Amino acid sequence: MSYTKRVDGREFDELRKITAKVGVIPRADGSAIFAFGDSIAIAAVYGPRTLHPQHMQNPETGILRCNYDMLSFSVTERKKPGPSRRSSEISKITEWALSPVLQLESFPNTVVDVFVTIIQANASTRCAGINAAALALAHAGVPMIDMVSSVSVGKIGDKICVDLIKEEEDYEGEGGATDIPFAFLPRTGKVSLMQLDGKISVEDLKKALKAGEEACKKIYLEQKKILKALKE
Amino acid sequence: MERRDFRDRGYRDRGNRREFREERFGDRGDRENREEMREEKEDYDNNFREEKKREIVIPGETVATGSDFLPGDFTQREGNEIVATRFGLADISGRLVKIIPLAGVYMPRKGNIVIGKVTDITFNGWIIDINAPYNAFLPAAEANRFVNKNDLTEFLDFGDIVVAKVDSIKRRGIDLTTRAGGLGQLEEGMTIDINSNKVPRVIGKEGSMINLIKKETMCNIVVGQNGIIWIRGNDVKSELLAKEAILFIVNKSFVEGLTEKVEKFFAEKK
Known part of the structure; x- marks a missing residue:
């Protein structure tokens, strides 16, 4: 039996409900919360500030340092707190997804710290994290040449879906599940993150990326709306 | 110890x-x-004072199109477009396009x-x-x-x-x-931290706002351009009142006719 209807009744190209807000952490230089349905990420940005340890300083430019963390209660089975192989990987790819838009050349020897915390997880947490981080960076007034929007696309059975949930990621029917986290720079149309877990044909991958692009444009409009609504 | x-x-x-x-x-x-x-x-930021309507722009957003415009602070030319590189208010005065930042660390x-x-x-x-x-x-x-x-x-x-x-x-x-x-x-007194981009609002037109607070609270106040404000009054109560007034201004910095609002704030406190 092929995958004809999504588990939560969405259209194949439909995103979960996006809820987001900036300025949620008063002591941070910039902060944002971003949620795809019940996957909720909070991002806090500090800096540019002097980087320690000193040997990591770059006299030519400021650097970006991301930290992704999933809280122990964010998943059904308690997650052991603290860094893991998975969280350090996601920290690194978040950094790579965001760094192409940042302009830190005028802040040599400094660091911009981004802390992404997942408070509730139902797949696509790294994408929610990147969206939250992009909002928080903009809110912190860090010079950026573009925004970053991110979504997970995938092939469930034989259907291309956007914004996967846990049940879809674990789909074991015919065709299996392929999960592609994807980050997109809406102004230039460039891709700053693409990972792939599963199997997919070249044609389907092209279709998936097209779907991802469309979804990211929707997310971008949402991010824009949220930043513009800021009145504090 | x-x-x-x-x-x-x-x-x-x-x-x-x-x-x-x-x-x-x-x-x-x-x-x-x-x-x-x-x-x-202190060189005040005149920008907040004018009654001109400004739009909030986000990084990467096109502020103006065409070769007539010149990119100013926190904007960049990308082909035929002037693109914002920072979150803030877009200000187009004549040919010059610039962004007035709303947030960010003090430079x-x-x-x-x-x-x-x-x-x-x-x-x-x-x-x-x-x-x-x-x-x-x-x-x-x-x-x-x-x-x-x-x-x-x-x-x-x-x-x-x-x-x-x-x-x-x-x-x-x-x-x-x-x-x-x-x-x-x-010496003595207390310091509070505010967003450095809100400093011009706290000072007001030719220092009108800060003078109002000084008059109402009888406090000595020094406003640093880096968003640190030092308050010293005759007693803790007046210092706290001054602090409250400053935070009131920071939170309502978008509101028009803020001076009147602050006057009302003091009237209510008395």
């Missing part, structure tokens, strides 16, 4: 000395005058009056934390009175609050000076 006790005593001693100085020179009024001078020196500029805290003492000066990406340095030679080179703590000790002017910004490091009227150590 012992060290702390010692330092606490140090504070008290200095406090007494200050009173003594005031008695001798009767510099209360003089102090007021210096405060005024200090404000005149020092030459001539800015800033308030900072002594975090370290070197053999020839003090390292001051001014809430900027880099620490600032106040050389002993730039102190506003004679300092014994053997004991710099005589003038400024760890944790002391100082108001200084940004003297120069070199490739590496910010140099400060206190050799101008009204600069130097700030």
